[in-house]
Amino acid sequence: MGDRSERGTFAATLKHFRTIRGYSAAALARRLGIDPSYVSHLEAGRERGSSDLVRRMDKELEAAGALWHAWQEDEGEPVPAETPEETPTSTGVLVLEDEARLTYDGTRYQLRMRRLVRNVGSVPVTRYLVRIAVDRYPGEPERSNALYRLRPLTWDELRLEAQCGDEAMGWTVKHDRDAFKEIWLTFANDQARFPLYPGQEAEITYSYTVSGDKWGPWFQRAVRVPTRELSVTLAFPSALKPTVWGTETSLTADFAPLRTPPTRHIEGDQTIFSWSTRDPQLHARYRLEWRLTTPHTAESESEPVNPTSPSAAMAGAGIVQDGDPLLHAVARPFDLPAEAEEARRVVGTLFEAIARVRQLHTFGKGMGIAACQIGIDRAAAVVIPPDLEADPIVLLNPDIAETAADSDEQYEGCLSFFDVRGLVPRPLYAVIAHTDLDGTRRLIRYEHGLARLVLHEVDHLHGTLYRDRMLPGTTPIPVEEYRGTGHNWTYR
Template sequence: MRRRLHNTGTEPVTRYLARIAVDRYPGEPERSNALYRSRPLTFDELQLTAHCGDEPMTWTVKHDRDAFKEVWLEFANARTRFPLYPGQETEITYTYSVSEALWGRWFQRAVRLPTRQLSVSLAFPATLQPTVWGTESSLTATFAPLRTPAERTEDEGTAVFTWTTLDPPLHARFRLEWHLKSDTPEQPEESAPVPTPSTLMTQAGIVQEGDPVLTTPARPFDLPAEADQAHAAVQALLDGIDRVRALHTFGKGMGLAAPQVNIARAAAVVIPPAADAQPIVLLNPSVAEASTEMDRQYEGCLSFFDVRGLVPRPLSVVIAHTDVDGTPRLTRFEHGLARLVLHEVDHLQGLLYRDRMDPGTEPITVDEYRGTGKNWTYS
């Protein structure tokens, strides 16, 4: 992996977050989960190395799961430190190895930072007669073919497929997949039981119903004094959202509150359904004003994702919240976005949507629900 980085901020950058995710059987999560439970990916086999220019970079582990790793690549080594200061540019590279038994024949890159150019090259022995194709997806769009094909070249028995895009939108995901000619077709493994939606959310690190943190009001931040803690909570939420979105399509948008990642502080992030929308960060939020006009729509909760509940909510709401620097804000949200925000504010008050449902009504199972992947509708 090669990244050219430009520090456009006001503080020196001292580390870079690198992610390694594997999926041997895309589209078959239960089969992949069974494989990685019995044969987890390890750092020993990854043999991860990183460099900033000619300088080796040390690294520290942030997350270590069976099929998902995150590491901080440090702009430092045992001999020296080399932060990336405001206005400076540099190139970092990092390499790792994964066996075909664990990797799968695909490569995916999500655009999480403003990016000028994304380029992917795949090299195969030409004797394997490789073919390559690709797809693109976003927060609200399902997989669609790449707008341009991968270009193929050959050099001394190696077939190289290269695909490039300029100025990719934030939160876009690009996937390249390949097929190789094989004389010995893969033998199917014994099928594993299909995990429930709640099981998948548990594996993604989402706290499940019954944990006391979900029914305890979250502690507000003292801002700006606790700005570092607030930043850390928001980053944990964004990381959790990335893990969850890899498992489920959210046509209505989605949100995540800090208690759901076991952080008992008043922070939440909401992802609007629009493809180009930026995450909405809410610190110390509370309802300042709510419309008397309401509607009822089905909601899901990542902390008990096997059911959907019909929940009454105001059609318009004003939320009081605080910037990291302590500046108070009032923001109005309407319709589906108001519903998403109120759901997360409830979490921070120790409430679940079951507490908001009309008396005598109960959630329905996912199998009964017909709105998965579709936005709410309003007249």
């Protein structure tokens, strides 16, 4: 086997894939549930790592078996001729050009995707993953779910077509749900196989259609593999007077407006909006949204709304308001890891709601939102710390494991009755038990303001509102009388 100082292949391969996938050593360690220093030791060749850890790293970094092979080479073990079954075979792909064009004709949406890809890995690529997801009523998940239960997306209406150059691509279904599909496009058809070998490039195009009553007013691009250039074009009938805006987020940054606005021009009877970016960060998400003038929106805009009411504004952003029974129900826990995909979907919907809410208010103390507040009866919540450099806190199946004996009173607000603020006693620290997507149960200690934020959201998932925590004889005050808006809580 040789001395450890001679084992350099795995260390270099690990650092290479960690870097191109956009992970810091600390971020990768968090995903794997190991100490950050251990990643540094592995990359320096001072540690060997177990076979189980190497397989998990290979999967997390989408290394197509390259880490596993390098680890075996360092150990002098025979390397298998094929990639392990569980390793995604689309790994090792670099997207040179990613172009999306979404066209609406007044009744149907048609999406055409074009990707110029290069195999930068060490094994042939034989398939490419495609996701189709729709949400007719963003911020109203129960309404959307009811729609798709009655009228699910079907393969017949999607009319999916895909090509690699001049060759038609085959496809196999990975997930088939009412409003979400995942398909493996295969580099093969009935007449030929044309895998993408290391160093080769290919142009993949695919298209599908969705009726207008099933597609909500948004389109999102997620950067799941390294990408050089990303562009989106939206085309609407000019008669609908379209307006388009967008937001972006990543693993290291919260939702923010697009750094450059979409451009607008007229082509015949269509208004075209175009937007692009170069070298987008891995795991970044870019979301374009629009408003069209239709009989439905005209009717909605004619409804009387009090623009000065904070609660009305939150309701307009899709936040469930006081009086809804869901706010007093105990949320259903996730069966993890079996329901990991469902948990990811719910958390993604929470982040989308946070983006809408943060356009309406400045949260100097940080903020949080629980799934029940967007109409989802699941045990998930997200907390955004006041420190802009801190990562969001995702809580799945959280419970309170321990609290401080000492407490203090501070004013809190709640998105579900945002017209008032209440003086609430909370312990000065709390230890929260929660579950990772892989089913691992963890304990994390939070102090002071962060403990207050987290406990507020854990209460939501147990059907408790902050009013229930207020001392007898204490009542909330109108937000107009509160003087702490935009400022963090203070502690001695």
